[in-house]
Amino acid sequence: MGRAPCCDKANVKKGPWAPEEDAKLKAYIEEYGTGGNWIALPQKIGLKRCGKSCRLRWLNYLRPNIKHGGFSEEEDRLICSLYVSIGSRWSIIASQLPGRTDNDIKNYWNTRLKKKLLGKQRKDQIYRRKGDLPMKKGRSPSEIPSSIVVSGNENINSQDPYLPVMPPVPYLYQEPTFVSDHTSIRKLLINLGGKFSSDYNGNQSINMVSQFPTDNTLIDLQASSQDDHNFIACSTHVSSSSSMLLNSQYNILPIQEGQSGNFPSVFDQELCYSTNPQKLDALEFFYGGMCEINTSGSSSVITCGDSMDWGEMSSLINTPTTNGASCLR
């Protein structure tokens, strides 16, 4: 319908980029920008490349302020935490790591972090089975695998560097919410049917109530962006009304309404069901020896054999009270 056709694949070069190609692309974009049309770009500069390939090359390699390799421990932890929280949404994860690209993080995860974590977790399980590493009360911070612990939140809790970012609120009933910027907040909530408004101070907020027909779960979302704080709070009114709070420092805190004595309803039953292997993968990292994941047929069952209640779990988790983060209810 009047649009330029996508690149002619027969006349398009593939494979590694030559320095001259890089230079051409970089020089052009720095001078003229992308012009809002990646497909037309290679023809303009005389590159025999697909527009998508140009875009990828620019975003992942040529763009200014790109960092390659040399991931710090802090970045490792953040990636792990976010992966556990939101799964393989690499672009969102990348948005929280300045200078990193989604492709870089994805590669890093697939080639190193995943193995690193699996290694640690397996080791952990082996120790536990031997009784060397108790998971119940009294486990010292040094025994917690560093992969599930965050030190990048010193501003939130400078006393305790061992702050797990994503405690086990399974994905199963709450699709994880994550906020990278104001636009994301808006998009997410508008997609869910919310209404966006700005007040006279320029503070933006959304209030919405959305009914999900599949499981009669009522989601009450409230998002706000004020000065340097973004946060979104999501309360899921299931039988035990577990809540989740996510602030700009990536902490996602399960908050038990009214009290903190029990695990969310999912764990009251000590059983949860999922058919998503990725989620199970993430859960397996987190639960490690606490749960066993058995797959049979088209569904999997997670059995939390140790009956670890929320009180016990919270002994491993600190609830930050500073930095403007607050519980909605």
Added chain:
DNA sequence: AAGCGCAACAACCGCCGCTCA
């Protein structure tokens, strides 16, 4: 020195949602 296996990274592929004509 050659062959092999593995790790790391770059790039491609295909799908999906949004936009535009």
Added chain:
DNA sequence: ATGAGCGGCGGTTGTTGCGCT
């Protein structure tokens, strides 16, 4: 309202380099 084009994203594959035997 509809369908094609485009951009973005995640998964996968290909290539290269390194270490070990």
